[in-house]
Amino acid sequence: MPKPNVINASVSPKGSLETLSQREVQQLSAAGSGSVYQLFRQCALAILNTGARIDNAKTILEAYEDFEVRIHQQDRGVRLELLNAPADAFVDGEMIASTREMLFSALRDIVYTESELDSHRIDLSSSQGITDYVFHLLRNARTLRAGVEPKMVVCWGGHSISLEEYKYTKKVGHELGLRSLDICTGCGPGVMKGPMKGATIAHAKQRFAGGRYLGLTEPGIIAAEAPNPIVNELVILPDIEKRLEAFVRVGHGIIIFPGGAGTAEEFLYLLGILMHPDNRDLPFPVILTGPQSAAPYLQQLHAFVGETLGVAAQSHYSIIINDPVAVARQMVEGLQEVKRFRRERNDAFHFNWLLKIDEGFQRPFDPTHENMAALQLGKDMPRHTLAANLRRAFSGIVAGNVKDKGIRLIEKHGPYKIHGDPEIMNPLDRLLQAFVEQHRMKLPGGADYVPCYRVVT
Numbered sequence: 001m002p003k004p005n006v007i008n009a010s011v012s013p014k015g016s017l018e019t020l021s022q023r024e025v026q027q028l029s030a031a032g033s034g035s036v037y038q039l040f041r042q043c044a045l046a047i048l049n050t051g052a053r054i055d056n057a058k059t060i061l062e063a064y065e066d067f068e069v070r071i072h073q074q075d076r077g078v079r080l081e082l083l084n085a086p087a088d089a090f091v092d093g094e095m096i097a098s099t100r101e102m103l104f105s106a107l108r109d110i111v112y113t114e115s116e117l118d119s120h121r122i123d124l125s126s127s128q129g130i131t132d133y134v135f136h137l138l139r140n141a142r143t144l145r146a147g148v149e150p151k152m153v154v155c156w157g158g159h160s161i162s163l164e165e166y167k168y169t170k171k172v173g174h175e176l177g178l179r180s181l182d183i184c185t186g187c188g189p190g191v192m193k194g195p196m197k198g199a200t201i202a203h204a205k206q207r208f209a210g211g212r213y214l215g216l217t218e219p220g221i222i223a224a225e226a227p228n229p230i231v232n233e234l235v236i237l238p239d240i241e242k243r244l245e246a247f248v249r250v251g252h253g254i255i256i257f258p259g260g261a262g263t264a265e266e267f268l269y270l271l272g273i274l275m276h277p278d279n280r281d282l283p284f285p286v287i288l289t290g291p292q293s294a295a296p297y298l299q300q301l302h303a304f305v306g307e308t309l310g311v312a313a314q315s316h317y318s319i320i321i322n323d324p325v326a327v328a329r330q331m332v333e334g335l336q337e338v339k340r341f342r343r344e345r346n347d348a349f350h351f352n353w354l355l356k357i358d359e360g361f362q363r364p365f366d367p368t369h370e371n372m373a374a375l376q377l378g379k380d381m382p383r384h385t386l387a388a389n390l391r392r393a394f395s396g397i398v399a400g401n402v403k404d405k406g407i408r409l410i411e412k413h414g415p416y417k418i419h420g421d422p423e424i425m426n427p428l429d430r431l432l433q434a435f436v437e438q439h440r441m442k443l444p445g446g447a448d449y450v451p452c453y454r455v456v457t
Contacts (some may be wrong), residue, residue, distance in 0.1 A: 004063055004326025005087035011095050012079045013104040036114055039219055042404075043106040043236060044069050046222040047099060048082075048089040050229055056257025060224075061404060071107075076101050078107075102227050102234045105141070109236040110153035112140045114354075130362045134245050136238070141235045143214065143250060144350045150338045152214070153331060154184045154251035156266045157191025158440055159225050160258030165258050168291040168324070169194030172255065175328035176213065181335075184251055186243075187215020188225030189236060191257045196230040212451060214250070218243045224402035239364045240395060244269050249352045252338050253285035256317075258294045260440035261401065264301070264431070269361060271309060272387030274316045278356035283341050286317035289327050300434055307427040308390065309383050360388045367396030367406060369413050374454075377420025377428075386424070393418050393428070400452025401441055410452045422457045429455040 045067050049060060064423055071080040080103070089099045116122050116136055123129030138144050153176055157169065173183060183199045185192040185401055196213045203211035206221030215231035218240050237243040244266065247254075256267055274284060288298050305313050320327050339349070347354050365371065375389050396416055397405025410416070418428070432455065435441050441449045 006067075006084040007087045007090055009082045009085060009090065009093070009095065010079055011082065011100055011103070013100070013107075021224055030117050037407045040107060040110050041067070043110065043219055043222050044080075044082075044103055045086075046226045047106060047415045048086045048100045050089070050099060050102075050226045061129075078104075080107075085385070089139050096229070098229045098231070102231065105234040109137065109141060113137065113238050115320035127357065127359045127362060130242070130359075131245065131249075131357065132163070132355075134249060137237060137350070138235065138250060143233060143235055146348070146350055147294065148349060150335045150342070150349050151250035152184050152212070152250055152252050153181050153195075153335075154247050154254040155195040155257065156192060156247075156254060156259065157257030157263050159190035159192060159262075160260060160440055161190045161258055162293070164291050164293055166190060166194050166321075168289075168294075169257050169438050170198035171324040172257075172289065172327050173198025174202045175324045176331065177208075178206060179328055179332055180206060181328075181331070182214070183213040184212075184216065184247065184261075186215050186221075186225060187227040187231045189228055190260060191263075192225065192395065193228040193230065193343075194257075195255075196228065200230055202233075215241050220399070220403045220405065222284070231414060240279070241362050241364050245357060245362060248273065248284075248355060250350070251352075252349075254287075254332050255327065255331065256286065256288045258290045258297050258440070261394045261397040261432070264435075265391050265398060267301070267305075268387050268391040268394065270325070271305065271313050271316060272313065272361060272384045272391060273311055273357055275309070275384040275387065276356050276358065282354060283337040284316075284355075285331055286319055286337070287327055288317055288329060289320045289323075289324075292322040295321050297434070297438065297440075304427050308424055309387055312338060313334045313383060313387070320392050322389050328409075330341070358384070358388070360385065361391075365392045365395055367392075367399040369409065369416055372396045372416040373419060375418065375420070377418070377424045379421045379423040390424075390428070397432070397453050415451060416453045417456050418453055419456045425455050425457040 042061065045060065045064055064084065065087065066084040068083040072081060089095055116133065122133050124133065163391050168193050175447045176183065176195065177199030177363060185196060207265050212233060213230050214233045216235050217225065217227065218237050218239060221241065222236065237246055248270065254270060256263065258332060270286065273279060290298055302314065302319060320330065342349060375393055377386065377389055400410045400416060436449055436451065
């Protein structure tokens with residue numbers, strides 16, 4: 001990567017986070033808790049690097065190794081001093097407004113996460129305690145708005161997609177926006193940007209000024225998938241599991257577009273939850289969609305689910321090919337059912353408390369070589385348990401592809417080895433090979449993809 005243009009600057013927040021205690025400033029300073037400072041530095045660098053066509057966290061961190069961020073507590077509030085920051089985040093010496101908002105959202109979330117972990121209110125040893133923790137993080141970010149009827153549509157899919165697929169996501173987002181629905185994504189490029197862009201135009205057409213473009217991310221992936229500038233609410237959850245729980249707790253329906261390993265991870269997480277017996281009667285509209293050119297991909301993903309998790313898993317979603325209007329109409333119908341169900345059971349519209357999520361889906365998975373090799377992937381396992389372990393396998397592949405820690409582990413120890421029954425491993429191998437052939441593992445334009453995994457039967 002060529003040496004980037006950098007700038008030194010001083011910036012203060014507007015309306016998102018005005019004050020920090022001296023203890024919180026110390027936590028974030030390099031002289032205080034070094035790990036917390038490094039976490040904020042990485043997230044800040046990713047946000048300042050918005051728009052870069054790079055999906056390798058290690059490459060970004062190395063390109064800006066001289067970048068520093070210093071937190072100053074003043075009588076009138078907080079001020080950030082940025083040294084050797086990406087120049088593209090500024091216009092005529094002034095930081096772009098959306099970038100500043102997201103920068104202080106990251107500061108807010110990291111400070112609050114650390115403060116909550118030190119609180120006696122948080123019990124991460126129980127499933128309910130983890131859910132409460134996610135609730136507190138989202139409430140502190142002002143994401144939860146009581147009384148607003150169900151209209152938050154989560155859009156999942158790849159950051160490495162074709163131009164035709166990207167244009168299709170914009171068309172779907174446009175149809176959702178014309179119906180005054182809000183958009184929630186992983187906040188990065190590709191599918192995470194397209195629906196928001198389409199909805200923005202549609203909201204303007206409808207003179208709808210309150211459109212929400214919610215981005216949910218986590219520190220391990222934000223550098224590889226920097227927030228897109230349309231995001232007007234950014235929340236950084238502590239890890240991938242809490243990020244995934246946040247999606248299904250605040251979202252009222254989910255649309256899944258073409259993607260790669262990360263999309264498969266999210267899809268398997270969702271199916272594993274919906275297949276739990278306690279969630280049998282809970283309405284949650286899920287639609288797989290894409291342009292006509294993506295039909296083979298969608299059918300392949302559908303076939304993989306059938307071969308590994310069975311026909312029952314396939315009943316939890318529908319597939320719509322090349323019809324944005326049908327997608328939006330079906331989602332609106334599904335949201336009406338969600339609204340009726342929650343009213344009947346007196347459940348909140350802003351947070352899906354009734355959704356049962358087992359601890360196996362909530363506990364952070366560390367994708368070391370030992371943990372990846374130890375995953376149980378057998379045909380005789382309960383289907384929702386198998387879905388949880390398949391989700392972990394894809395989580396490891398995502399880490400090995402784009403996350404700084406995962407990339408370094410692969411460089412040191414070689415590819416992950418994934419073991420399991422042939423009835424599971426063969427469909428998995430075919431699906432992963434298709435992702436590679438369709439260039440869905442990494443952004444196009446770089447070197448040929450080298451798999452970070454090896455499937456062993």
